[in-house]
Amino acid sequence: MTTFFQCIDNAVAGKVLKKKDGDRLKEDYRRFRESHANTAPAAAKELARQDLLQDLAAQAAHKRRQAKLAIDGARRLDADARSHKTAAGRSDIGEAFLDTLEHFGTGAKFSSVVGRQKSILGMAHARMEDMLYHFRRGAVAGDLGRHNAADMKNVLREAFGVDTGDARARALANVWMSTAEWLRQRFNAAGGAIGKLDNWGLPQHHDPRALRKAGLVTWKGYIRPLLDTSKMRSPLTGKAVDEKDLDGILDGIFRTISTEGWIDREPSRQAFGKGALANQRAEHRFLVFRDPDAWLKYQEDFGGGGDIFSAMMGHIGMMSKDIGAMEVLGPNPGGTIEWMKQVLAKEAQEIAAGLKQGTLGKADASSALDAAASYSRRLDTVWGSIRGELETPVNSKWANILATGRSLITSSVLGAAAISSISDTGTSAIARRFAGISARGTALDIVKAFVPSERRLAVQSGLILDAAAHTFHAQARYVGTLAGPQWASFIADRVLTVSGLTPWTQGAKHAFGLAFQTEIGNHVGAALKDMEPVLQKTLRRWGFTDAQWDKMRQAPLHEGQLLRPAEIASQVDEKLAEKYLEMVQTETGYAVPDSSHRSKTILVDQNRPGTLIGEIIRSGAQFKSFGVSMVFMHGMRLHNMIAGGEIAAGVAYTGSLLIMTTLLGAAAKQMKSVTSGKEMQDPRDAAFWGAAILQGGGLGIYGDFLFSNINRYGGGFKSTLSGPLVERANDFWNLTAGNVIQLASGEKTNFGRELVKFARGNIPGGNIWYLRLAFERTVLDQLQYLADPEANAAFKRQQQFWKREYGQEFWWKPGELTPG
Incomplete structure (x- = not known):
């Protein structure tokens, strides 16, 4: 037998x-x-x-x-x-496929992956608002010391089903578990298979390097007694796992994690990623730890740390990203991207053969193949950015060293960026008017958004709390992602926070989102066809039909004012609520320009960290991401208006945006002059207004060259273009090796002066706008007196330079302990 x-x-x-x-x-x-x-x-x-x-x-x-x-x-x-039709009325499946990954409300009437991801994350934050507020970050302590941090372990225990007797911790744990369960159901509905467990606790993170260092036998011996096999079930059949099963299962998990998935892959000529997203994430539910202490112990030794809050927020962020991708692209988004590329190739070949026309925009028989190849590359690039693959280092050692350098430069240079961000008042007002929202009180709304009750209302309304969303990889609008070692990005993040840039940016985003929902709430009494033309146009541009609007306005208004996604989701239609939130969040990007995947990849393309080209580009792109986003977002809107035949409206939009940002850019320049000890510039100088235009557009450093061939930090145009990391490396070389060479050659050195000058531009937090001037005059200038015998002459030359190049006198002169 x-x-x-x-x-x-x-x-x-x-x-x-x-x-x-x-x-x-x-x-x-x-x-x-x-x-x-x-x-x-x-x-x-x-x-x-x-x-x-x-x-x-x-x-x-x-x-x-x-x-x-x-x-x-x-x-x-x-x-x-x-x-899909372009603004010019043409069919272009390449543009449509790109818009499927990320679009900005410029014509596509379907959801994008990024838009869906953000709307799911916003809804998750709304569900967890009570917890987010309870464990909010302090102004200085950051992730290392949140408010009520002592309560976090009780929340962990309650999540594991341990009765702590702490009613507040139990309520917060229930908030976490209900949100995680909502995400689990969404993930499974999109094609996943994560089993349901009571008192599941928290997801675990595995550090592949820690597993490899320990080895299979040691790791299994460590984790086995920490697990509760009685609660472990097959995600598909629900069948229980016993001790004999566990040994083989742990072997498989170790092999998968320690090889980062390569154990299950076979080398081939075809590109591949991690496989279908729907087949991932189940391991987070399959391994169940015995108790909260066991979970915490494992995270500290094999999970990269024991930060409970970060584990929760990281899980919510990853699940939101995966669900958004799966709901838009299917259970295997990577396979769908390949399908899109093949569709483009087929269309291009048929156009080139004269069998078809008009499906790739302006592309004809002679250009169709190039157009398809260009779209295919952009699809790979943008999708790689969305998945995070483009930020995965090729050489982690060098990538971390250079990322550390960029983070430290950020912490020593962007202390006055909060002053530049006052231009958000102008962009917010223009974005409001374009969307059909009253621009009255824009600045007041931003200031009001700093009030805790208003911030809580914003999060409850589905507006993402950036401090919770970017727990692992902090976002800085003028920088992009603060990557690299946690300590360096932590320093940069704290400087941006205490300088006011991060709170201002968050407040401006929340103010716009709340104003949008309030304006929509003001119009629930009218049918879509009877609504004010501009607001009606915005809703139709996002694909809302008369029937959908009639459903939405059945939801009750919050406090009689706001039409919030939460009420639409709970009482009308969850998907309609998320489409509404996607519109609000994306339109916010015009009010407060921030880095997007499509704008970011314009600069870095497919060049990853840890490669020569990738690091050169990242250095050159530092501090330019905001300007690129500004031009990309508003430039795309202007292009679509002109392509759609709205030439007069496009000119008016551009003129209004230019005037508002220039005026506010001028105000920012004058404020920066005053906070650096100088008198304001003469506004009658034409070059001043040219610099103000660049300042308002986020490229203020290039405005310096309208006056001089040296920027505000002492560098020339070439060093500015190559980026601050190259500039700092050159300064360090001159300070060290340069002075040694001069000394060996018998030349005069100015080591003391150059050392103090280097310190001025490289002390983290030394450039915070409300502390910088006093710090320079009372500390650094006095150090220069001690280190530089010719300090007086150097200070006089500095005054002469600013008088000659910019026409400015000092109200607090260099080297003096008190202002004049």
């Missing part, structure tokens, strides 16, 4: 099964048989066969469901792409 193992071997020999699949079936059968050996030894083989068949049937059903979701998704994406 042929045994089960012989049947498997025959199937492998006949190439019906791959060897690795055959080995897996043997191992599963062996585990099932051993699990029944003690309880029913006579029937162990038959019971194992039944278990295996049940397991295979569940897997097959799950794969069929994923396949159906993938097919339905591809049909929807194809229909959206072929019905």
Whole structure:
């Protein structure tokens, strides 16, 4: 009689099964048989066969469901792409596919991956607002010391089902668990398979380097007693896992994590990523720790730290990203990207052969192949940025060293960036008017958003709390992502916070979002066709139909004013609420320009950290991301207006934006002059207004060259263009090796003066706008007197330079302890 193992071997020999699949079936059968050996030894083989068949049937059903979701998704994406029209009225499936990844409300009437991700994250933050407020960051302490941090361990214990007697901690744990369960259900509905567990606790993070360092035997010996196998279930069948099963399962988990997934991949000529997103994340629920102390112990030793709040927020962020990608692109988004590229290639070939025309915008037979290749590359690039692959270092050692340098430069240079951000008042007012929102009281709304009650209302209204969203990778609007070692990015993040830039940016975003929801709330009494034309146009531009608006306005207003996504989701339609929130959040990007995947990749393309080109580009791009985003967002809007025949409206929009940002840029320049000890510049100078234009657009440093070939930090145009990291490296070389060479050559050195000058531009926090001047005059200038015998002459030359190049006198002169 042929045994089960012989049947498997025959199937492998006949190439019906791959060897690795055959080995897996043997191992599963062996585990099932051993699990029944003690309880029913006579029937162990038959019971194992039944278990295996049940397991295979569940897997097959799950794969069929994923396949159906993938097919339905591809049909929807194809229909959206072929019905999409550019602003000029042309069909362009390449533009439509890019808009599917990320768009800015410029014509696409379907959701994008990024838009869906943000709306899900916003809804998650709204659900967790009570917790986010309770554990909010302090002004200085940051992630290392949140408000009420002592309560966090009780929340952890309650999440594991331990009764602490702390009613507040229990309520917060329930908030976390209900949000995590909501995300689990959304993930499964999109094609995933994460099992439900009561008192699950928190997700675990695994550091592959820590696992590799420990080795399989040590790691298994460490984690095994920390786990509760009685609560571990198969995500597909719900079948319990026993101690005998656990050994083989841990082997598989170690191999997968320590090789970062490569154990299950076979080298081929085709590009591949981590596989279907729907098949990931289940491990976070499968491994269940015995108690909160066991979870915390594992996180401290093998998870990269024991930050409970970060673990929660990281899980919510990753789940939101995965769900958004799966709901828009299907269970295997990477495969859908490949499908899109093949659709583009097919269209281009047919156009080139003269069999079709008009599906790739302006592309004709001579340019169709190039257009498809360009779109395909952009799809790979933007998708890589969304997935985070473009920020994965090629050489982590050098990437971390250079990222540390950029973070420290940020902390020593952007202390006055909060003054530059007053231009948000202008962009917010213009963005409000364009969307159909009253611009009256824009500045007051931003200031009001600093009030805790207003901030809480904003988060409850689905407006993302950046301090919670970027727990692991801090975002800085003038920089991009603060990557690298945590300590360096932490310093930069704290400087941006205490200088006022981060709170101002958050306040400006929340103020716009609340104003938008209030304006919409003011119009729930009218049908869409009867609404004010500008606001009606905004809703139709985002694809809202009369019927959808009629459904939305059935939701009750919050405090009689705001039409919030929360009420729409709970009482009308959750997907409609998220579409509404996607519109609000994306339009906010015009009011407060921030880094986007499409704007960021214009600069870095596919060049990853840790490569020569990747690091050169990142250095050159530092402090330019805001300007690029500003031009990209508003430039795209202007282009669409002109392409759509709204030339007069486009000119008016550009003129209004230019006037507002220039006036506010001029105000920022004057404020910066005063806070650096100088009198204000003469506004009658034409060059001043040229610099104000660049200041308002986020490129203020280039405005310096309208007056002089030296920027405000002493560097020339070439060093400014190459970026501050190269500039600082050059300064350090001159300070060290340069002075040694001068000394060896018998030349005069100015080491003391150069050392103090280097310190002025490189002390973290030394450039914070309200502290900088006093620090320079009372500390650094006095140090220069001690280190530089010619300090007086140097201070006089400094005054002469600013008088000659910028026409400015000092109200607090360099070297003097008190102002004049």
